[in-house]
Amino acid sequence: MQIKQKIEEYLGRGKKATVGLEELERLFDGSEAEPRAFAEAVAGLEQSGVLLAVKSAGRTIRPPQLAYRYRVNKSRLQASHIRQLHQVRLGLHPAIQLDGYFAWPEQQWLADRPWIERIDRVLKVEGLPQRSAPAPERSYQLTGNEKWIAELGGEALLRRVQLWDALRIQPVADPLMLAVNPAALGAAASDDSRCLHLIVENKTTFQALLPVLSGSAFSTLIYGCGNKITGNLSMFALQFPAPDREHRFFYFGDLDHEGIRIWHEAGAQRELLPAVPFYEACLAHAWAIGKEYQRPAEAALAAFLPFFAEVQQQQIAQCLGSGGYCPQETLSTRQLQQIWGSPAWMQWIESK
Structure with a gap:
C-alpha cells in the first residue's frame, strides 16, 4: 500500500480534528518506508488541502518542512475517498x-x-x-x-x-424442526392439492398440537424456536421436497413486539400468514403485563394489523401500547387442539 494511501485511510478512520506529525510517523514503525517518501506524501496531502498546518505548532527545519501538527480537512478527505473508489473500481x-x-x-x-x-x-x-x-x-x-x-x-x-x-x-442453517402428517401428504400427492404448514413459536404449543396433527388438514407442524425460524426456514425445501405443490404457511407466535417481529422477518423469505384464529382466541383473554422493555417493531406491526378486524386491531394496539402481551401459553392444550380442528379454522383458510 502506498504511503499516501495509508495515511488517508488512517485519517478516514479517525474522528479527531487534528493529527500530530509523530502520530503519522508511527504508522510506519517497522516498515521499509523511506523518510523522504513519507515526507513527500505528507507534503502532498498538505498541498492538496487534506492536511491544514497548525501554524502555532511550528514546522520541521529539514525540507520539505512539515508542520508538527495538522488539522484534518474532512471534506477534502471525502473527495479523495471518492477518487480512490473510482480508481479501485476500474481494476x-x-x-x-x-x-x-x-x-x-x-x-x-x-x-x-x-x-x-x-x-x-x-x-x-x-x-x-x-x-x-x-x-x-x-x-x-x-x-x-x-x-x-x-x-x-x-x-x-x-x-x-x-x-x-x-x-x-x-446458507448453512440448523435443520428445520418439523413433524410430518403422512395422511395429508398422501392426499396432496393423490389429488394435487396444496400443502398447509403451521409454524408455532414455542415448544409448548408445538407439543400441544402434535398429537392432533394426523387428524388435521396440515402437512407439517413446524417448531419455530423463536428467532431461529428466520434462518431455519431456508431449509424447508430441502427437508420437504415437494416443489410441484402449492405451499401455504401460517404462523402463530406470542402476541408481543418480539413475536410480531419474528413473523415479519421470517415472512421476508416466503409468504407467511398470521394464524388469525389462534390470535383471536388469545385476545379473548386478559393480557399480561411485563414486556415494557421490548422495543416496538413499527414496520412489522403495520404489516401485521391489517390481517385482523378493526376492533381486534385496536385491542392489539392497546395491549402492546400499555406494555402488555399475550403469550401462546394463554391458550390451554385443549383450546389449541379445538381451535386447530374446528371447521371455522378451515373456513378461514378458504377465505384467504
Missing part, C-alpha cells in the same frame, strides 16, 4: 460492485477493502463458480477462513458488493 473483477460505498461512510470502505481485494484475487484466477457450495466451503475458498461468511460479517459484505447470488452460496 476489480466486473462482478464486484462498489456503488454503495459512494454513499456509505468511508469507514465502511476501509473495513471492507482488504476482504474485497482478497476476493477479487480469487475471482480473477478462478472466475465465478458454476456450482453452488455451502457457506463454510465458499468462505474458505474466498478468504481461507471457513467461518468468515456465517460468523464474521462475510454475508453482509458480499451483499454490499452484490456478489451473494453470483457466488451460489448455500
Whole structure:
C-alpha cells in the first residue's frame, strides 16, 4: 500500500480534528518506508488541502518542512475517498460492485477493502463458480477462513458488493424442526392439492398440537424456536421436497413486539400468514403485563394489523401500547387442539 494511501485511510478512520506529525510517523514503525517518501506524501496531502498546518505548532527545519501538527480537512478527505473508489473500481473483477460505498461512510470502505481485494484475487484466477457450495466451503475458498461468511460479517459484505447470488452460496442453517402428517401428504400427492404448514413459536404449543396433527388438514407442524425460524426456514425445501405443490404457511407466535417481529422477518423469505384464529382466541383473554422493555417493531406491526378486524386491531394496539402481551401459553392444550380442528379454522383458510 502506498504511503499516501495509508495515511488517508488512517485519517478516514479517525474522528479527531487534528493529527500530530509523530502520530503519522508511527504508522510506519517497522516498515521499509523511506523518510523522504513519507515526507513527500505528507507534503502532498498538505498541498492538496487534506492536511491544514497548525501554524502555532511550528514546522520541521529539514525540507520539505512539515508542520508538527495538522488539522484534518474532512471534506477534502471525502473527495479523495471518492477518487480512490473510482480508481479501485476500474481494476476489480466486473462482478464486484462498489456503488454503495459512494454513499456509505468511508469507514465502511476501509473495513471492507482488504476482504474485497482478497476476493477479487480469487475471482480473477478462478472466475465465478458454476456450482453452488455451502457457506463454510465458499468462505474458505474466498478468504481461507471457513467461518468468515456465517460468523464474521462475510454475508453482509458480499451483499454490499452484490456478489451473494453470483457466488451460489448455500446458507448453512440448523435443520428445520418439523413433524410430518403422512395422511395429508398422501392426499396432496393423490389429488394435487396444496400443502398447509403451521409454524408455532414455542415448544409448548408445538407439543400441544402434535398429537392432533394426523387428524388435521396440515402437512407439517413446524417448531419455530423463536428467532431461529428466520434462518431455519431456508431449509424447508430441502427437508420437504415437494416443489410441484402449492405451499401455504401460517404462523402463530406470542402476541408481543418480539413475536410480531419474528413473523415479519421470517415472512421476508416466503409468504407467511398470521394464524388469525389462534390470535383471536388469545385476545379473548386478559393480557399480561411485563414486556415494557421490548422495543416496538413499527414496520412489522403495520404489516401485521391489517390481517385482523378493526376492533381486534385496536385491542392489539392497546395491549402492546400499555406494555402488555399475550403469550401462546394463554391458550390451554385443549383450546389449541379445538381451535386447530374446528371447521371455522378451515373456513378461514378458504377465505384467504
